[in-house]
Amino acid sequence: MKVLVPVKRVIDYHVKVRVKADNTGVELANVKMAMNPFDEIAVEEALRLKEAGGADEVVAVSIGPSQNQETIRTALAMGADRGIHIESPHEIEPLAVAKLLKEVVAREEPGLVFVGKQAIDDDCNQTGQMLAALLGWAQGTFVSGIEIKGDSAAVIREVDGGLEHLEIRMPAVVTVDLRLNEPRYASLPNIMKAKKKPLDSISAADLGVDITPRLNITRVEEPPAREAGIKVSDVAELVDKLKNEAKVI
Amino acid sequence: MSILILADHDDGQLAPATLNTVTAATQIGDDIHILVAGDASGEVAKSAAAIAGVSKVLTADDTTLAHGIAENVAPLILSMASDYSHLMAPATITGKNIMPRVAALLDVMQISDIIKVESPESFQRPIYAGNAIATVTSNEPVKVVTVRSTAFEPAAEGGSAVIEAAAASADAGLSSYVKSELSSSERPELTSAPIVISGGRGMQDGSNFAMLEKVADKLGAAVGASRAAVDAGFVPNDYQVGQTGKVVAPDLYVAVGISGAIQHLAGMKDSKVIVAINKDEEAPIFQVADFGLVADLFDAVPELETKLD
Ligand SMILES: Cc1cc2nc3c(=O)[nH]c(=O)nc-3n(C[C@H](O)[C@H](O)[C@H](O)COP(=O)(O)OP(=O)(O)OC[C@H]3O[C@@H](n4cnc5c(N)ncnc54)[C@H](O)[C@@H]3O)c2cc1C
Numbered sequence: 420m421k422v423l424v425p426v427k428r429v430i431d432y433h434v435k436v437r438v439k440a441d442n443t444g445v446e447l448a449n450v451k452m453a454m455n456p457f458d459e460i461a462v463e464e465a466l467r468l469k470e471a472g473g474a475d476e477v478v479a480v481s482i483g484p485s486q487n488q489e490t491i492r493t494a495l496a497m498g499a500d501r502g503i504h505i506e507s508p509h510e511i512e513p514l515a516v517a518k519l520l521k522e523v524v525a526r527e528e529p530g531l532v533f534v535g536k537q538a539i540d541d542d543c544n545q546t547g548q549m550l551a552a553l554l555g556w557a558q559g560t561f562v563s564g565i566e567i568k569g570d571s572a573a574v575i576r577e578v579d580g581g582l583e584h585l586e587i588r589m590p591a592v593v594t595v596d597l598r599l600n601e602p603r604y605a606s607l608p609n610i611m612k613a614k615k616k617p618l619d620s621i622s623a624a625d626l627g628v629d630i631t632p633r634l635n636i637t638r639v640e641e642p643p644a645r646e647a648g649i650k651v652s653d654v655a656e657l658v659d660k661l662k663n664e665a666k667v668i
Numbered sequence: 669m670s671i672l673i674l675a676d677h678d679d680g681q682l683a684p685a686t687l688n689t690v691t692a693a694t695q696i697g698d699d700i701h702i703l704v705a706g707d708a709s710g711e712v713a714k715s716a717a718a719i720a721g722v723s724k725v726l727t728a729d730d731t732t733l734a735h736g737i738a739e740n741v742a743p744l745i746l747s748m749a750s751d752y753s754h755l756m757a758p759a760t761i762t763g764k765n766i767m768p769r770v771a772a773l774l775d776v777m778q779i780s781d782i783i784k785v786e787s788p789e790s791f792q793r794p795i796y797a798g799n800a801i802a803t804v805t806s807n808e809p810v811k812v813v814t815v816r817s818t819a820f821e822p823a824a825e826g827g828s829a830v831i832e833a834a835a836a837s838a839d840a841g842l843s844s845y846v847k848s849e850l851s852s853s854e855r856p857e858l859t860s861a862p863i864v865i866s867g868g869r870g871m872q873d874g875s876n877f878a879m880l881e882k883v884a885d886k887l888g889a890a891v892g893a894s895r896a897a898v899d900a901g902f903v904p905n906d907y908q909v910g911q912t913g914k915v916v917a918p919d920l921y922v923a924v925g926i927s928g929a930i931q932h933l934a935g936m937k938d939s940k941v942i943v944a945i946n947k948d949e950e951a952p953i954f955q956v957a958d959f960g961l962v963a964d965l966f967d968a969v970p971e972l973e974t975k976l977d
């Protein structure tokens with residue numbers, strides 16, 4: 420079985436993002452970029468499946484400008500076998516990402532697609548569900564445990580009240596949550612080896628998908644700032660403030 | 669302009685976030701319908717019909733619709749979509765699971781997690797863990813929208829909507845429910861509690877959360893946690909507050925032994941009053957706290973409990 424892992428290039432989660440002065444977006448120039456942390460978890464899970472004999476090839480795919488090849492190289496350095504870069508001039512919306520991934524699925528015929536439950540930049544939390552819908556496949560979302568059982572998979576989902584167990588039919592799209600695993604670091608020798616692994620590049624246009632944005636971001640602004648508070652000297656003062664000043668207890 | 673809201677529920681009770689979604693919907697239009705898809709969810713439909721501002725409740729009752737299986741619920745919504753300008757759901761796990769599937773089948777982009785309605789076509793939503801707010805405009809024929817419940821007041825009771833049965837769709841045969849492991853708690857639900865007290869890595873051990881629970885019980889509060897506390901196994905996953913956990917905005921949020929990483933702040937910085945108890949006076953949590961107490965939590969929390977009597 421082949422496993423496909425879409426990996427997104429996002430602003431590194433340590434970076435404090437700044438809104439551009441003209442309110443058109445956030446400052447991306449000279450900002451440290453990295454693989455979406457959830458996608459590292461997705462790559463890790465695919466690799467573990469392969470190492471356990473449950474998969475024979477792990478293919479990483481990223482959609483975006485040429486710099487996204489670095490993100491694919493990161494996945495290859497972790498252990499993915501091969502990369503596909505879908506060149507697109509601008510970052511595109513989840514629906515278009517899902518449509519492009521659908522074409523990749525048609526070509527590659529994976530048994531499983533592992534995607535991150537959300538990208539930490541746009542926080543949309545849509546792509547995996549949309550891809551599953553377009554393929555007519557089962558979806559396991561917010562997954563923190565997975566076991567493949569032939570033509571189905573037992574998944575554990577992190578839901579609002581705790582955990583939920585589902586049986587989903589394969590092939591399937593699985594969106595991964597934080598507690599699925601702890602991703603490995605790429606070792607230096609593996610980073611060197613990754614440079615020689617195959618990485619194909621195709622353009623979004625070649626896949627015949629219309630990627631024109633459907634939504635228009637008319638303005639991006641800073642959230643209202645909180646006013647600085649005070650330090651209290653002890654618990655008694657804290658309780659007094661909460662009771663008599665803030666009146667919340 | 670008619671709006672269809674997918675109710676979030678567990679077949680027994682309507683999830684409170686549905687009420688906040690109704691409020692968001694009333695800012696868009698005035699013909700608001702609620703879809704209760706489930707199995708033997710009659711009580712839920714009754715609660716939905718009693719929400720002020722709702723004109724109709726549509727029920728689809730079938731075993732295949734229990735537990736909000738996305739592959740079965742999405743085609744149902746799809747079959748009703750042509751009557752509506754907006755399809756909405758709370759941005760809970762259920763809404764997040766089902767609505768993108770609906771949007772893709774309709775070939776429209778979803779607008780996730782809105783915090784403000786500017787017009788029927790234009791909405792504000794947080795991006796980058798709430799460090800920026802984007803205004804997004806959609807020209808899609810149908811707007812598929814999920815709603816961040818903390819950004820809208822819950823709708824009041826007092827409605828008397830008609831309840832009508834809608835045709836249930838067939839089993840897609842793709843996913844089946846096995847079982848749930850739900851954390852049981854007598855305390856209020858995290859996302860709608862008026863007071864939340866959360867512990868972080870500084871708690872050191874799951875058993876130490878008993879200290880927070882005692883305070884919570886005196887205040888009628890819910891207990892939450894940072895990701896670090898959940899990852900360490902101190903508390904279950906559904907306690908996690910943050911960018912990738914739950915978003916809360918109570919009247920009072922007490923962060924105990926939590927440093928204040930941006931991913932955590934994303935889930936609680938809209939709380940009305942924030943208290944931080946941390947032994948490191950440089951901890952970033954103090955930058956958002958209205959009242960900061962630099963202290964060892966193992967002294968401060970038990971003292972807080974006794975002082976609340
Ligand atoms: C309304 C809106 C309008 C936008 N307009 C623009 C614009 O005009 N210009 C612009 O530059 N950007 C724009 N963006 C940003 C860009 O579209 C985002 O990359 C896209 O929305 C994906 O959303 P997400 O990453 O939050 O998806 P999510 O659904 O949160 O992502 C989940 C998972 O999907 C997979 N995935 C997502 N994207 C990719 C990818 N590119 N490659 C591989 N895997 C991927 C990953 O596995 C990821 O973990 C816009 C975003 C939105 C929401």
Ligand SMILES: Cc1cc2nc3c(=O)[nH]c(=O)nc-3n(C[C@H](O)[C@H](O)[C@H](O)COP(=O)(O)OP(=O)(O)OC[C@H]3O[C@@H](n4cnc5c(N)ncnc54)[C@H](O)[C@@H]3O)c2cc1C
Nearest residue numbers: 868869870894895896910911912913925926927932947965
């Ligand atoms: C993709 C991604 C998603 C994430 N999502 C989330 C999320 O949703 N929610 C979330 O919370 N985090 C999230 N994180 C993690 C986040 O970056 C931080 O690592 C996490 O919030 C830290 O938790 P903490 O504050 O409990 O631990 P730490 O940062 O280790 O802080 C512990 C604090 O306890 C204090 N302390 C220790 N002992 C005592 C004592 N005896 N008395 C008083 N104070 C004490 C210390 O001074 C310190 O400030 C995410 C990270 C990533 C990469």
